[in-house]
Ligand SMILES: Nc1ncnc2c1ncn2[C@@H]1O[C@H](COP(=O)(O)OP(=O)(O)OP(=O)(O)O)[C@@H](O)[C@H]1O
């Protein structure tokens with residue numbers, strides 16, 4: 172379990188507002204909140220939705236314990252409110268897209284319905300969980316896209332932002348990374364763990380060949396030898412070849428060598444030749460060293476014979492876009508639609524209860540998305556949310572709706588997907604996103620329109636002020 176006691180993992184103001192709603196007798200007012208983000212990270216064309224399974228676990232465990240109530244008492248919260256919190260349980264409904272879904276800016280991909288207190292109090296933990304995991308899953312997906320059929324492992328725990336490393340490794344798998352060096356994430360989330368060896372192993376023996384031999388003796392069918400501690404081509408690769416031959420004599424096979432510095436394309440090519448000339452064409456080549464989607468793409472373009480990429484820092488820190496700007500905004504209160512007005516037209520929120528419709532091309536690929544009011548039927552056209560004359564014709568297109576109920580009166584009604592299941596879903600959905608939206612440089616903008624009725628409602632509420 173990621174967080175055994177999640178209720179205080181929040182911003183103070185959620186609790187002061189909750190107390191305020193309670194003391195003023197307004198806490199039972201029905202309210203809806205939407206989660207969405209406003210801009211796509213990494214100047215990319217899409218986001219992979221992740222964090223849902225952790226969030227559901229958090230919501231199921233969202234009860235205040237004695238020690239937490241005692242702490243809140245120390246912070247000045249009133250005893251009648253604390254008595255209310257003692258029996259607090261989220262009893263609302265949640266609608267969401269699936270974990271692994273391909274999503275875009277300004278669409279409400281998760282909606283929380285309930286009373287104002289219980290919906291408000293979840294804001295921070297929802298944002299914390301979904302923003303971070305979706306960001307890392309998206310970065311991972313880009314890295315995997317660059318790597319193509321080649322395997323990618325997450326090596327990031329040592330450079331991750333503290334305990335965020337636990338979720339980072341999991342979200343990496345959702346985005347398409349094959350496994351991780353992160354053992355605790357492996358245990359918590361059932362993701363595959365593996366690894367190679369560090370320079371310290373090689374250094375500790377004084378000579379490279381003894382280091383390689385010893386490792387291979389202990390792990391005769393699972394050795395990946397790090398060949399760049401001294402001199403990759405003069406010492407590391409020749410020693411790895413010797414050990415691979417010794418393993419062969421005992422009926423075993425060296426899995427791979429790992430390159431961790433220098434010109435990875437050049438060294439991979441030279442190493443490949445040396446291995447092949449020694450009859451070791453089955454020995455794979457792994458590479459690491461500050462890799463990201465751009466370096467991997469460049470290595471691929473250079474036809475570097477690398478079979479496995481180990482990616483750390485730039486994956487788990489979401490280099491160079493440190494946060495997804497997801498927000499959680501009130502869309503109705505007491506049965507009345509509401510919105511947040513802003514000087515910046517793009518920041519005006521969408522009121523009322525909505526659904527997301529994904530329109531499909533003939534071949535099943537994604538054409539565009541429409542945000543519609545919940546009770547609306549088929550549309551002929553969806554409109555640009557701010558530019559009045561822009562619209563997309565969607566009449567007669569096949570479509571799917573993306574939101575479904577996952578929490579009913581506080582009870583989780585789906586079996587949360589494992590990271591591997593979410594990864595399979597993300598992989599399948601990404602095949603339906605056309606290439607131009609997946610391009611790293613200036614990707615084509617995927618359209619997210621709104622229905623006329625929703626746009627009119629928004630305009631009307633803006634006019635009303
Ligand atoms: N052939 C290549 N094409 C594109 N980028 C590469 C290539 N080879 C290495 N890189 C990347 O260039 C960056 C710098 O590599 P550099 O050779 O400076 O590392 P290094 O200084 O040898 O490594 P270290 O400091 O760990 O010994 C790294 O991000 C690396 O992954």
Ligand SMILES: O=P(O)(O)OC[C@H]1O[C@H](OP(=O)(O)OP(=O)(O)O)[C@H](O)[C@@H]1O
Pocket residue numbers: 326327329330369431459460461462481482483484485
């Ligand atoms: O480069 P990253 O993508 O973060 O991948 C993880 C790095 O971590 C390890 O190195 P370590 O931290 O031990 O030191 P190094 O950078 O000197 O190799 C490993 O050898 C990789 O180089």
Ligand SMILES: O=C(O)c1cccnc1
Pocket residue numbers: 326327352365366367368369481483
């Ligand atoms: O297993 C590895 O090779 C590894 C693990 C963490 C960081 N760098 C490399």
